[in-house]
Amino acid sequence: MTTIQAEHFSKALYIVLEETFDNVQGIYLDKGTSLFETLATISAAEASIPVGGKCATLAAQVKHVAFYLDVMEHNVRTQQYERQDWDKIWREVSIVSPEEWELFKADLHASYQRIRQLIADTSEWPSDWHIGGAIAMIAHTAYHLGEIRQALCTLKP
Secondary structure: OOOOOHHHHHHHHHHHHHHHHOOOOOOOOOOOOOHHHHHOOOOHHHHOOEOOOOOOEHHHHHHHHHHHHHHHHHHHHHOOOOOOOOOHHHHHOOOOOHHHHHHHHHHHHHHHHHHHHHHHHOOOOOOHHHHHHHHHHHHHHHHHHHHHHHHHHHHOO
């Protein structure tokens, strides 16, 4: 069995994480379409509009991504995997004020920074679960970035 050196995996993870959040390299996103670049173009009023008839607001999407990252970071650091109410944000987050919208974006940025630090603190990737979890963070965030960008096509035709 061939193993991947932790340093190589961490470096690749950083590159894809940065692409997703704030520094498009052209790996899978187009210039100007990272999550933070996208969110910078959205007002609180736009973030408060439900996407489609039964979908959550963009604000809820952002809050959900931050929550997901926080749960993943907590799980890895503590090795405790507590049951979460994943639907709570979808039920509770809707209309946001401009101040709340800025706070949501700041909270997401803080969650992102904690994930970057978690990767820096990780000297080995001991199991498939750890590697899969790292990849899942990217996939999950990319999914919601796609949802947000698709919604913008409706909001800003």
